[in-house]
Each structure stands twice: as C-alpha cells, then as structure tokens.
Amino acid sequence: MNELLDVLLASLRDGYVQVSAFVAVTVLAFGFVQYRTDGALISAIEDNERLQVLFGGLLGLTPGCGGAIVVMPLYVRGTVSFGTVVATLGATAGDSAFVILALAPEAALYAYAIAFAASVATGYLVDSVGLGVSRVDAAVARLSPAARPDGGTAVNGGVTPNPAHDYCGPAPTHAHETGPDRRSRVLTPLSHLAHVAWWGAAIAGLVLGTLYLLRGGPEVALEVGVGFDGLFTVVGIAGAVLSLYLYLIGRHYVGEGEIARARDSFRSTYDTLTHAAMETSFVTVWVLVAFLVYEYAVLLTGLNVATFAAAAGVLAPLGGAAVGLIPGCGPQILLASVYAEGGLPFSALTANAIAQDGDALFPLLAVDARAAVVATIYNFLPAVVVGVALDLLWGPVFGLAEFGFGVL
Template identity: 65%
Template sequence: MNNVVEIFFASVRDGYVQVSAFVAVTVLLFGLVQYRTNGALVERLSENERLQPLFGALMGLTPGCGGAIVMMPLYVRGTVSFGTVVATLIATAGDSAFVILALAPKAGLYAYGVAFVTAVLSGYAIDRFGMGVGRIDRAVASFGRTATDGGFAADGPGGNPTHEYDAGCETGAARTSSVLTPLSHAAHAVWWVSAAAALVLGVMYLLAGAPDVALTVGPSYAGAFTVVGVTGTTLSLYLYFVGRHYLGDGHVGRAPESFGDAYETLTHAAMETSFVTVWVLAAYLLYEYGVLLFGIDVGALAAAAGLLAPIAGAVVGLIPGCGPQIVLASVYAEGAIPFSALTANAISQDGDALFPLIAIDKTAAVVASIYTTIPALVVGVLLHVLFGPMNGFGVLG
C-alpha cells in the first residue's frame, strides 16, 4: 500500500515538473507570437502547404514535447496536413532529449539529426503519395470517423485524413460566479508561479542527469520539487475540470487564430498545459503501476535484446509519454543499449504530444503511431547492421 501511495504522489509531482513546465513555456511562446503577429504565423503556415512537414519536423525537434503539442490542434483545425503530424511526431525529441544532450550530446545530435531527416522525408512522402494512410485509417475506424471538435474527418488528397472544422466551436463563453470566477483567476495566477518555479527545478533536474528525487517536504531541493509539483498538478486538475469554464477558454485542444490580449494568451497556454497534464498524469500512473504489478523493466528488456535492440527501442517508443523514453535514454548513457536502439526510439517516440491527439481524434493518433514506428524499425535495424551496436557512442566520460 505504501508503494501505491508513493507512486501516486511521485507521478503527480514528476508529471508537472518534468513535463508540464516545459510544455507551458513552448505553448506560451507560440501563443505570444500569434498574439503579436495577429495570427499571421498560422495563416502563413496554412497557405504554404509545401513547408508544413518541414515546419512540423522543426517544431518536433525542439527538446521537450511543447513544440509538437502545439502542432496537434492545427491538424484538427485542418490547418496542416496529416503528413505534417507524422513529421512532427517522428522528429519529436521529448523530455528524454534533455537527458541525452546532458549525458551524451554527440549521440543526441546524431540520433535526432537522423530522426529529423526521417521525419521530413516521411512527412512529404505521406502528403505526396498517401502511402496507404487512407486504407489504414478506414481499417482502424471502419465504423466511421468523427472529430470531437464539432467537425468531421474526411479523406483528402492522396488518401490522407483531413478535418473540416466548425469554427463556431472554437471559443467558449465564460460562466460567471461570485465564488468560482475570482477563485479561478487566482488559481490561474498561482499556476503560473508554480510553472515558473517548476521550470527552474526541471532544468536543474535534467542538468543533473535526471536523478531520483526523494519524495519529501522541507527546505531543500527535493522538498521544493515535491511541493511545486504537487501544487502545479493540483491546480492543473482544477483549471481543466472547473476553472476553464470561468476563464473564457472552455475548449482545449484548439489553435485559435490569435488572441485579444496578453492575459488571454496566458490563459490559453495554462489551459492547454493543464489539459496535457491530466493525460500525462494518467500515463505516468498507468506506466508506474504496470511496472509495480507486472515487474516490467524497460531498460533490462532493451539491454537484453541484442540484435533486436533497435526493434525494442522502437517498441518502447510506442508507449505514449516521456517516462519510458527517459528510462531508455538513461540506460543508453550507462552504455547498456546500442546507438541503433536510441535512434529507433528517437524516431518512434511521440512523447506527450500524442495525448492531445488521442483525446481529440483517436483514429489519427493510432494511424500516426503506425507511421512513426515503421521508419523507426527500418532505420534502427539498418544502423545496427551497417555500423554495429556502437554502445557508449558519444557518452561523456
């Protein structure tokens, strides 16, 4: 029972400090650009279809999952193509990038460089040739596809799934309450204070090589880590389930054309991040309790795979969230798995960006996962055959 409780609070804490703070910064920066340019960035991206997969890959390549998370609602709006979604997810570096760049920077640069090239080529190939996306999409959702944003999905050129978006569903009128309205604004303000503190703690955590942090309360780094993480997640849960209805941003998983003022931009970033936090917490708990109940050891499985290591790395990448990927990155830094497995995982992993896509369009999420795994398997196995294991490549002494 003690383990169950400890895992719960550790997941509540870690999800916010290790993931949400970085997501918040990326979403806020993107929102501020939208606000300052009056929506010009999204408009230009929508008009320049040829640049979309390249832009998506660049956003995914940003360490952490924030850049990739920003792209998912754009697909639901119909602003970007499905090939762009795949390119973004293939290039997604996730939070494991911070670990690799700190402990094995040369390996990280090579692995994510290969992932970026693979992402761009795959994205353009899907948009140009279809690559069977339409057939897989229909097989996954043979009963029909429905987009939860009020629009509907349909096949576009090349058999790619696209969305027709109902703009009338984009914004929600704020409810008013003499108690909940001021409480929600106060919670929003404190949430940003927690996010700023979590960002500092998260950077320190990653620069230290992602060590285990004691679950404790007190005047110490571990104590601050716990208090800030639990506070941030608690506020995120409140904002997602209650506060968003009183702050005028009741719909999450959207990509507004622009924002009326800076406060609206901050509110939107907080709502989007809170939305991700809920899904990240669910994934953390599912993964950690799975390890506890079934004794799953991701690092040991990958290390024991031998020639099948890149396949194992790609399979681990199928697990949504950054937790398993951070574990695999840490194991690589210890020299236990080959470079081919790290690269396959870098291509396959979707990080936390898959959560909003799952919530908004499960069909697109499943299909996208298939199309990130296939190149991961091909590239990973080829690297292993051509260059060998390369254990410890780029690891700092």
C-alpha cells in the same frame, strides 16, 4: 497501500516538474510568437501546403513537446495534412531531449538529425501516396460496414476540412461568451487565482526540472522541506493539483473554455498566458494518466521496460522503438537516462527518437484516436528500419552501434 500512495504522489510530482513545466514554456513561446505576430506563425503553416511537412518536422524537433502540440489542433480542424502530423510526431523527441542534450549532446545532434530526416521523408511519402486516415477508414469500412469512419483529412489534391471535426467559424475567446452563464462569485476569482498560482509553480518547476536534468536525473526522495528534494516534491504536487483543477473546473471560468485547439491570435499577454496554462494542464492530465498506468504496471507486474530495451544486438533498436510506442515522456526519459549511463547503443536511442510521440500525441488521441494510432504505426516502421540499419550497416563503420556513443 503506502506504496500505492507513494506511486501516486511521485507520479503527480514527476509528471509536473519533469514534463509539464517544460511543456508550459514551449507552448507559451509559440503562443507569444502568435500574439506578437498576430497569428502569422500558424497562418504560414496553413498557407504553405507544400512546406507543411517540413514545418511540422521543425516544430517537432524543438526540445519538449510544445512545438508538436501546436500542430495537432491544426490537423483536427483540417488545415494541415496527415503527413504533417506524421512528420511532427516522428521528429518529436519530447522531454527526453532535455536529458540527452544535457548528458550526451553529440548523440543528441546525430540522433535528432536522423529522426528529423526520416520523419519528414515519411510525412511526404504519406501525403504523396495518399496514406491518410481516410484510406484507413475506407479499409475499415470494407471489413466492417457498420464501423463509423472518423473522416481524417484529405491529402490528395490539397488539404481540405476534416468532416469529422467541424471547426468552421471563429472560435469563442471565452467560455462566458457562449452557452449558459458560467460566471461565479466564488469559482471565477478562485480560477483566476489558481491560474496565477499555476504559473508560479511552473516557473519554480522549470528551475527545479532544469537542476534535475543537470544533475543527471537522480532519484529524488518523496519528502517535504526546503531542500532540493522537498521543494521538488512540494512544487510538483502543487502544480499537478492546480493543473487538475484548471482542466476540470478552472477552464470554464478562465480563458476560452476549450482545449486541444490552436489559437490564431491572442488579445493580450494574459490571454496568451491563459491559453498556455490551459493547454499544458490538459497535457498534464494525460501525462499523469500515462505515468500512473506505467508505474502501477511496473509495481504490480514487475515489468522492466528498460531491461527489455537494453537487449543486445538487433533487439536493442527494436526495443527502443517499442518503448517509443508508449504515449508520454516518462518511459522515454527512462530510456534516455539508461542511454546516458551507457546501457543502450545509439541505434536504440535513434529508433526511440523516431518512434516516440512525446506528450503531443495526447491532444490528438483525445479528439481523434484513430489518427493518433495510425500516425504512431507510421512512425514505428521507419524507426525499426533506421534503427536496425544503424546497428547492422552503419554502426560498425561509424561507431554508432556503440554503447555510450556521445555521452559526456
């Protein structure tokens, strides 16, 4: 029981400091741009159909998952193509990017450039051929007429509204404006206080998370104190608990009350901060679920993903791509750390960079599971092709198959 409790507390702590604090910064950055430009960023993406895939790839390329998270709600409401989703998720390196950028910047430059090119090309191919979710729905309907298709987003002849997700009309800016009165003498001020405390934890978590990465991702003891390990634990667990509160309760009393949705504009700086906190809290919950499933699977079954991915030869990029199928950033950070220690060839790192979706997959998985699964499959295929090609064709020539390529 003590070991199970330790896994729970460590997952709460690591999920917040290693992932959520960085997600918060990137989501806030895009939100602040939206606030200062009155929605010009999202409007530019939505209005330029031919460049949507390229824009999606660029947003996914930003370290962390904030840029990619911005795109997912746009697909849900039917204003960007499915190829844009594929390109965004494929180019996303998630929070593992921070590890590689800090410890192997040269490898990061090559790996993420290759991932960006492969993902954008795949995204344009998906749109041009018409391989959107609607095509999958049609195939499923033929196999099982009783199956209920989710609609997807049309990609032939332009982007059209997603029939399964009707977001027409202005979105409510606050939960109090629609439905029953959710004001409370206790929960409303408590939720605002939790929101402010959450940002305090996010700032502290960002500092601690940056120091953690600069130190090479060391083992951090689960303890309470004023030292690095103690603050890492206290801030991480506090931030995770606050995230759970904001997601389960606080969002009904602070902010718009809905999650996994893009905002066209923001009324104030506080409104922008609220949106970023709620979106990050939503991602945090899913990250914690992924961390717990992964950690308990390792604890109860003895599964060692890193050892599998470190297999020699052509199995290395296949293993890297397979790890990329696991949602969330935890396993990807682990793989990046193994690479930085010289335990993986560059081909495995690149295959993982293409196949992984980071935390950006969670919002899409929650509201459109079929689209999330199809996008993951579409990114896994080029990940395997590029990874194997790097290992067999270009690796021996340019040294890209070497273990520890580009590590400081």
